[in-house]
Amino acid sequence: PRHSRIAGTGSDLPPLRLTNNDLVDMLARRGVETSDDWIVERTGIRARHFVGDDVNASDLATAAALRALEAAGRTAADVDLIIVATSTPDMVFPSTASIVQRKLGVFGCAAFDVQAVCSGFIYALSVADAMVKAGSANCALVIGSEVFSRLLDFDDRTTCVLFGDGAGAVLLEASDTPGVVATKLHADGRHLEILCTPGTVNGGKVFGDPLLKMDGPAVFKLAVGVLGDVANEVLELAGRTTSDVDWLVPHQANIRIMQSTARKLKLPADRVVVTVDEHGNTSAASIPLALDVAIRSGQIQRGQRLLLEGVGGGFTWGAALVDY
């Protein structure tokens, strides 16, 4: 049987790094009060990176993709599928994936975006895995890239301290041996309002509010429940249990969501990859970013079993079990 496996990973962060105290100062100038202590204690976030006006999701995505190709010993010419998970595309259309293709200088292969907010990377990985297994792709770039700084309401302290910008990429290749073992996706449109950016473009103007809105406590409660359930579903599909998992690589939204999920799965805290302290919540980029950081630091090794999982606006959620 045909399998898909991770041949290489890469990531990119914009150079501007804001610590919590940088953000405290920036918000104080607008009359908005917050503190390093509050942010660290409630979220585990210590710093995040923000792009400037001249950098878009496609730029971060392209840099991450080039590093993933290099890690896999491939070039852009080998790629026959590009999927970008993003909720902050460069344009309404064409897709960010088409723009990445142009920046990579390769032409002709399939390229499209997937929009499932913070679950976007799990959705994109699941689609790419299915296409590789079906024989319609052999070498797929699966990228999560976001510039959430553009959606933040800096007068709303309950949301603007949580997010950052960045990109992560995985090169997924056809293989005789398993890599992506099982995936499972879900969505529940009843919960649209608890996490959304409701504005849209209409007649040359932005209609509705184009800034991020979140009911934090409602998201928290839903997230822990669904993440525990989908992890168990994907393990069951693969005939495995949590004791087979070497590393949980969760969406990096909030340290308390990650700890609660690990507890629910009876996974020790030291088996959870954590980068939210340095990146904040980078939405669809957070899982591949965390994965790349953990691989490059030597934390994750070849031969280990990974449980990736994400949850986000929609409400959407999903998990992937991967033999790395």
Ligand code: ACO
């Ligand atoms: N600085 C200081 N005080 C603040 C801040 C801030 N940045 N933000 C809120 N507060 C205050 C509130 O005003 C409130 O004050 P009050 O009690 O006087 O009214 C108090 O802190 C507590 O507010 P809550 O919203 O109840 O705080 P909570 O403990 O629930 O933490 C948080 C808020 C961190 C957002 C939490 O709800 C959470 O983690 N939710 C999960 C949502 C999440 O992580 N979303 C990420 C995006 S979703 C995703 O990626 C899946």
